[in-house]
Amino acid sequence: MTVGLEQYIAVSAALFAIGFFGVLRRKNTLVIYMCLELMLNASNLALVAFSRYHGGMSGSVFVFFTITVAAAEVAVGLAIIVALFRKRQTVQVPDLNALKN
Amino acid sequence: MTDLFFYIFATLSLGAAFGVVFSRNPVNAAMYLILTFLGMASLFVTLEAYFLAVIQVLVYAGAVVVLFLFIIMLLDVKDETQHRVKPLTWVASVIGFALLIVGIVSISSSDNIKATASTLPDAAGASLKNFGYELFTTYQLPMQVTGFLLLIAMIGVIVLSKKVKTD
Numbered sequence: 001m002t003v004g005l006e007q008y009i010a011v012s013a014a015l016f017a018i019g020f021f022g023v024l025r026r027k028n029t030l031v032i033y034m035c036l037e038l039m040l041n042a043s044n045l046a047l048v049a050f051s052r053y054h055g056g057m058s059g060s061v062f063v064f065f066t067i068t069v070a071a072a073e074v075a076v077g078l079a080i081i082v083a084l085f086r087k088r089q090t091v092q093v094p095d096l097n098a099l100k101n
Numbered sequence: 102m103t104d105l106f107f108y109i110f111a112t113l114s115l116g117a118a119f120g121v122v123f124s125r126n127p128v129n130a131a132m133y134l135i136l137t138f139l140g141m142a143s144l145f146v147t148l149e150a151y152f153l154a155v156i157q158v159l160v161y162a163g164a165v166v167v168l169f170l171f172i173i174m175l176l177d178v179k180d181e182t183q184h185r186v187k188p189l190t191w192v193a194s195v196i197g198f199a200l201l202i203v204g205i206v207s208i209s210s211s212d213n214i215k216a217t218a219s220t221l222p223d224a225a226g227a228s229l230k231n232f233g234y235e236l237f238t239t240y241q242l243p244m245q246v247t248g249f250l251l252l253i254a255m256i257g258v259i260v261l262s263k264k265v266k267t268d
Contacts (some may be wrong), residue, residue, distance in 0.1 A: 003107045003147075006209045011111045011144070013208060015118055015137075017201035024194040024234035025186075028175055030127050033228055034134050037165065038118050041141050044153075052148045057235045063153055064236070068247050071253035074165050078172045079261040085176050 008049035020061035029081050029091045033074070040070050107147050114140030127173045131166055138162040151230050 016036055022035030044063045051059025085091055120133030138161040145154035157186060208214065236244055 003104045006214050007111070008144070008148070008213060010205055010209045011115065013201065013205040014115055014124065016120040017198055017205070018115065021194060021198050024197060025122065026158060028178065030169065030176075030178060031121070034121050034130055034169065034247060037119060037134065037161070041138065041161070044157075045141060048145055048148050048150050048153060048192060049141050052150065053186055057231055058230050058239075060150055060153055060232060061235055063150075063154065063244060064245055065240075065247055067153075067156055069250065071160055071165060072251055075258050076254050076261070078168060079258040080121070080202065082172065082176070083261050091176060091178055092219075 005049055005053045010045055012042045012046040014042075015045065018047075027093045029084075029093060029096075030078075032093070033077055033081075037070065037074070040066060058101065103147055107144070110140045110147065113142065127178050130169065131169045131173060134169070135166050137214040138166070152232055198268050 019035045019038030019042060022038065023032050026032055026035065044066055047059040047063050047066070051057065051063075080089060084096065088096060090096065114137050117133045117136035121130045121137065124130045124133060138157060142154040142157040142162070145151075145157060
């Protein structure tokens with residue numbers, strides 16, 4: 001079976017599904033962040049594959065922007081997690097229920 | 102030959118992604134995350150996006166995962182304690198996962214993708230020079246906005262991590 005666009009899209013979708021499952025299933029804020037990164041990577045792979053098979057550069061440029069924004073997002077998100085940890089001494093989602101009820 | 106590499110690296114990425122989701126220790130999850138990113142970088146190489154592969158290794162596998170490991174070790178996060186998962190959460194995650202699988206199948210069997218997949222244009226337009234040209238002409242404004250975004254993120258992190266005065 002020769003590798004074409006379909007295979008890349010299938011891998012991308014599978015990676016997105018795994019990341020999505022992790023976000024729903026895990027309780028540790030840091031691991032949820034890692035699963036978020038997996039989902040971003042899945043979308044990057046789809047963009048690069050479409051860009052390659054389309055013959056243009058736009059997809060690759062978008063991936064460049066995605067990577068930049070993801071890096072900024074990780075920095076801010078981890079700072080928020082550290083600030084939260086200082087206040088509540090935990091990173092487990094079920095214990096962070098200040099807004100419940 | 103390229104096909105073989107594709108299957109090897111795709112399996113590596115997906116297996117490592119499962120490792121991220123299912124490993125109890127956050128440090129192990131971060132290590133599996135590095136493997137996933139390296140697999141993705143190799144997939145970028147098979148797609149002839151060499152610059153993006155380098156960026157992927159430098160920014161993701163280098164900077165981002167190191168930041169994750171630093172925070173994990175700074176906060177001394179323990180293995181995940183066994184929380185009771187509510188049945189409704191289980192149902193929701195399984196249904197969501199199943200819907201995404203349906204999405205995979207329907208997308209990969211789409212006629213449009215099958216039509217594109219047979220005609221691969223040569224990668225003459227994918228050089229780094231063209232990438233830079235495109236970035237600084239067509240995408241000049243988004244480029245500047247991205248720089249501004251990084252500045253805002255930097256200021257935000259400094260403000261967030263300043264010691265809060267408790268009185």
